[in-house]
Amino acid sequence: MKKVLFWLAAIAILIVTQAGIKGLIGPYYYHILILVGINIILAVSLNLINGVTGQFSIGHAGFYAVGAYSSASLVYYGQSAIRPALSFLPQMAQDAVLLLLGLCAGALAAGIAGFAVGIPSLRLRGDYLAIVTLGFGEIIRVLILNINAIGASRGFSGIPLLSNFFWVYLFVFVTIATVYNLVHSSYGRAFISIRDDEIAAEAMGVDTTRFKVMSFVISSMFAGVAGGLFGHFEMYLHPNSFLFTTSFYLIIMIVVGGLGSIEGAIVGATLVTVVLEVFRGFGPFRLVNFAVLLVLVMLYRPQGLVGSWTLFRKGTA
Amino acid sequence: MNTFLQQVINGISQGSAYALIALGYTMVYGVLRLINFAHSDVYMFGAYMGYYLANSAWLQSRFGTSPSAAIIVMLGAMALSAGLGLLIERFAYRPNRSSSPLTLAFWFGILGAAAGQLFGETMVWLAVGAAIGFVAGALIEKAGLKPLKQGSRLGLLIIAIGVSLFLENGGQQAFGADPKFFPEIIPTKLINAGSLKIDSQKLIVLGVSIVLMLLLNLLVKYTKTGKAMRAVSFNLDAAKLMGINTDRIIAITFAIGSALAGAGGILVALLYPRIDPLMGVNPGIKAFVAAVLGGIGNITGAMIGGLILGIAEVMAVGYGQSTYRDAIAFVILVLILLLKPDGIMGKGSTDKV
Numbered sequence: 001m002k003k004v005l006f007w008l009a010a011i012a013i014l015i016v017t018q019a020g021i022k023g024l025i026g027p028y029y030y031h032i033l034i035l036v037g038i039n040i041i042l043a044v045s046l047n048l049i050n051g052v053t054g055q056f057s058i059g060h061a062g063f064y065a066v067g068a069y070s071s072a073s074l075v076y077y078g079q080s081a082i083r084p085a086l087s088f089l090p091q092m093a094q095d096a097v098l099l100l101l102g103l104c105a106g107a108l109a110a111g112i113a114g115f116a117v118g119i120p121s122l123r124l125r126g127d128y129l130a131i132v133t134l135g136f137g138e139i140i141r142v143l144i145l146n147i148n149a150i151g152a153s154r155g156f157s158g159i160p161l162l163s164n165f166f167w168v169y170l171f172v173f174v175t176i177a178t179v180y181n182l183v184h185s186s187y188g189r190a191f192i193s194i195r196d197d198e199i200a201a202e203a204m205g206v207d208t209t210r211f212k213v214m215s216f217v218i219s220s221m222f223a224g225v226a227g228g229l230f231g232h233f234e235m236y237l238h239p240n241s242f243l244f245t246t247s248f249y250l251i252i253m254i255v256v257g258g259l260g261s262i263e264g265a266i267v268g269a270t271l272v273t274v275v276l277e278v279f280r281g282f283g284p285f286r287l288v289n290f291a292v293l294l295v296l297v298m299l300y301r302p303q304g305l306v307g308s309w310t311l312f313r314k315g316t317a
Numbered sequence: 318m319n320t321f322l323q324q325v326i327n328g329i330s331q332g333s334a335y336a337l338i339a340l341g342y343t344m345v346y347g348v349l350r351l352i353n354f355a356h357s358d359v360y361m362f363g364a365y366m367g368y369y370l371a372n373s374a375w376l377q378s379r380f381g382t383s384p385s386a387a388i389i390v391m392l393g394a395m396a397l398s399a400g401l402g403l404l405i406e407r408f409a410y411r412p413n414r415s416s417s418p419l420t421l422a423f424w425f426g427i428l429g430a431a432a433g434q435l436f437g438e439t440m441v442w443l444a445v446g447a448a449i450g451f452v453a454g455a456l457i458e459k460a461g462l463k464p465l466k467q468g469s470r471l472g473l474l475i476i477a478i479g480v481s482l483f484l485e486n487g488g489q490q491a492f493g494a495d496p497k498f499f500p501e502i503i504p505t506k507l508i509n510a511g512s513l514k515i516d517s518q519k520l521i522v523l524g525v526s527i528v529l530m531l532l533l534n535l536l537v538k539y540t541k542t543g544k545a546m547r548a549v550s551f552n553l554d555a556a557k558l559m560g561i562n563t564d565r566i567i568a569i570t571f572a573i574g575s576a577l578a579g580a581g582g583i584l585v586a587l588l589y590p591r592i593d594p595l596m597g598v599n600p601g602i603k604a605f606v607a608a609v610l611g612g613i614g615n616i617t618g619a620m621i622g623g624l625i626l627g628i629a630e631v632m633a634v635g636y637g638q639s640t641y642r643d644a645i646a647f648v649i650l651v652l653i654l655l656l657k658p659d660g661i662m663g664k665g666s667t668d669k670v
Contacts, residue, residue: 120651123658127352131609132654134602135647142644244602248354248478255475284490285431291483292424292431295476299412299420299464302472 010173018166030165034233036273037168038226041175043253043269044262045222048179050251051260052188053215054195055121056130058247060223062117062137063110065242067224069150071106072159072231075099079160099162103171103228110224111217113140118216122209134244144239155238162232171229175222180262182218191215195260256297258304267306319512324635325628330519330588332627333526337581338604339611339619340533341574347550347614348570350470354477355405356578357601358484359398361594363579364499364586365492367394371500387502391525394583395576402575406568409480413468415564420464425454427483488594496593499586522584529580530620533573537616546570550614603630603646610653612660621661625649 022030046060075098082101086094117136121129150156182188190211193201202208231237249272257268275293279286297305338360345353370376370390380386412420426447433446468476506517537543545566548556557563585600586592607626611618626646633645653661 120655124654125658127346127350127613128609128654128658128660130352131606132651135606135650138602139644139647139651142641146638146640252475252478255471259471282431282435285434285486287482287486288490289428289431291479291481291486292428294479294482295409296421296424298468298472298476298479300462302413302465302468 007173011170014166014169017169018164021165032273032277034165034168036270037165037172038230038233039250039253039269039273040172040266041168041222041226041229042250043257043265044175044179045219045226046250047254047260047262047265048182048191048219048222049215051254051265052183052195053191053212054198055212055215056126057117057133057216057219058130058244058251059117059133059135059137060219060250061242061244061246062133062140063113063220063223064227064230064246065137065140065144065239066113066220067106067110067227068231068237068242069144069156069227070109070224071102071228072156072237073150074105075102075162075232076156076159095160095162098160099167099228099232102162102232103225106224106228107221108224110227111221114217114220114223115213117220118213121212121216134247137242137244137247141239141242144242151237153239155236156231157236159231159235159237161235163229164233168229168233171225175225176262176266178218178222183262187211187214252294256294256304258306261304261306264304264306268304271305320635322513324631326513326515326519327635328628328631329624330522330627331631332624333523334581334585334588334623335600335604335607335627336620336623337526337529337577337584338600339607339623340530340616341578342605342608343611343613343616343619344546344570344574346608348546348553348567349410349473351410351473351477352605353574354474354601355409355480355484356574357597357604358481358488359401359405359575359597360578360582360585360601360604361488361592361597362401362484363394363398363575363582364592364596365488365497365582365594366397366579367391367502367583367586368497368499368592370394371502382502382504384503390502391580391583395579398579398582399572399576402571402578403568405480405575406571409476410473410571411564411567412464412466413473413476415466416463418458419455421458421462422451422454425457426451429453485594485598492594494594496591499590499592501590503587518587522588525580525584529577533577534616536573542566542569599643606646606650610650610660612662615660615662618660618662625661 021033025033042060042064046057049055049057078101079098082098083094086097089097113136117133120132124132144150145153183191190201190206193204193206194208194211198208230241253268253272254265255268256272257266258264276286276290279290282289301307338356341356341359342353345351345356367390370393371386376386376389380389407417408420408423411417427450429446429448429450430443431446432450433442433444436442436446503518503521508515508517508520537546545556545561546569548559548561549563549566549570553563556566581600581604582592582597603626604623607622608619609622610625611620611622626649629649630642630645633639634642
């Protein structure tokens with residue numbers, strides 16, 4: 001009951017905010033706010049693989065791309081068939097159903113991709129796994145560059161505008177709640193045991209294979225959702241948004257925030273996105289200064305800005 | 318058959334350049350267990366240093382276009398790249414593991430220079446900003462705010478990504494974002510070998526790479542420093558206990574790896590003269606793939622990996638779809654790692670650095 005009330009309240013607040021936010025803060029800040037939300041989803045989900053399960057993935061942009069393109073193509077090619085079937089609904093509800101269908105497709109496709117990458121993770125460890133995930137992300141990008149139906153190197157344009165502040169932040173809440181509950185469940189303890197000592201975990205009867213793949217699949221599904229939200233907000237997708245540098249920025253977010261901590265991922269995603277925007281004031285030296293700041297943060301606070309500090313304490317994690 | 322042989326030659330010369338860059342990755346990984354993402358930008362730096370040296374009035378008036386000019390360009394760029402490698406190691410990676418004064422002063426100096434250029438685009442403002450930043454950083458450090466010396470491996474990786482970002486974007490400021498054209502420091506000749514036509518540049522690239530790799534092998538196998546490098550790579554703490562100055566050995570490793578990357582930059586610029594500040598990104602990632610392919614931390618493996626990758630890529634472009642070129646490296650990587658999770662040369666079977 002308490003949970004239902006929480007979600008109703010959250011939805012109500014989001015609807016009210018959605019109604020006024022764009023007029024209040026203007027389109028530029030609105031855009032940044034949306035990007036912060038999408039990056040939070042990506043960072044919190046990546047944190048599940050890298051921080052909680054202790055597997056080293058630097059290919060999150062690949063799952064993000066799979067989700068973005070699957071979701072966008074389902075809506076783009078399917079809307080002429082889906083909309084008439086929904087004609088009894090008002091326009092807004094039609095949009096919502098279309099978006100949700102798109103996000104489902106994105107999550108599903110990214111989840112399948114996550115499964116495919118999770119399998120090699122059974123054999124590979126540490127940096128070998130890292131480079132395979134990075135390679136996977138690049139393979140996806142090159143494939144997209146060669147598929148004409150989704151725009152190839154021209155980029156995929158004409159995606160309908162379906163997502164907005166409400167949807168992005170609704171999924172921010174869903175992601176955080178899911179990952180939080182997962183980490184504090186028996187599954188989460190299995191993930192953490194794999195991170196802390198894989199051999200010991202196996203000896204205690206944890207099916208490490210199953211849990212590693214599971215963490216990959218869940219994490220990539222959320223990346224897929226983030227991709228869908230991104231595509232339907234920007235109305236345009238280009239493979240260059242999904243370069244391995246995107247994965248690097250996501251890694252930066254979770255490490256700067258504090259690896260393994262959900263709060264850390266949220267703080268990291270918000271800070272990195274906002275700082276990169278604020279630094280536009282430095283003109284051409286924007287990324288130079290960002291890089292120096294990054295090096296200094298890691299030298300002076302290696303455990304991340306948030307570290308192991310946590311907002312909600314629930315048992316021992 | 319002829320075109321096939323031609324492609325093999327192209328592939329080997331491309332691959333030997335990858336191998337040179339891969340060596341730096343693998344050596345640094347050996348001693349620090351760090352994927353040094355900044356390595357690809359040292360390669361870019363090497364190419365630019367070669368460009369400026371070759372175009373310098375001093376060199377052109379003294380040596381003209383004689384072969385010694387090419388050698389000076391090569392050695393000069395290698396030395397400057399080694400210097401950059403040392404700077405990176407000293408101010409970005411070392412503070413993460415042992416005490417290193419003036420770190421904050423160095424980075425504040427750079428921030429100061431960046432802030433200085435907001436006032437005016439002249440060197441004076443840049444220098445004033447750098448000086449103020451340096452002094453401020455030194456004072457803050459004097460007051461007791463020192464790096465923590467307890468970094469994690471992942472923290473070090475983020476630092477490496479940061480340094481890479483820094484060099485790429487700093488390079489765009491220092492060298493200009495527009496591409497430049499590397500001068501032809503060695504005149505091209507077409508050599509007819511039977512029915513094959515071989516570009517002399519390709520032979521030079523191959524020859525120089527082989528010489529450098531042989532030198533590296535001699536150094537690692539037969540010198541005291543090489544022995545120390547192998548010891549550090551085998552077990553850093555044990556090496557320290559045996560009285561090896563590990564910080565010094567790590568610095569030397571960085572210098573050698575960076576010099577090889579600088580040489581790689583010039584050799585690739587001989588083949589493809591267009592250079593720009595982001596030129597390192599793609600070859601860098603591929604060279605790293607080559608290092609992993611061969612078994613990371615393993616010198617022979619890096620060479621083999623580089624050659625495989627070079628040949629495969631050239632073949633893919635020559636016989637198949639050139640648009641898939643950038644994916645080839647990764648497909649091979651995934652396939653080989655699925656069969657042999659520790660890379661071709663495995664682990665511990667041969668010498669590591």
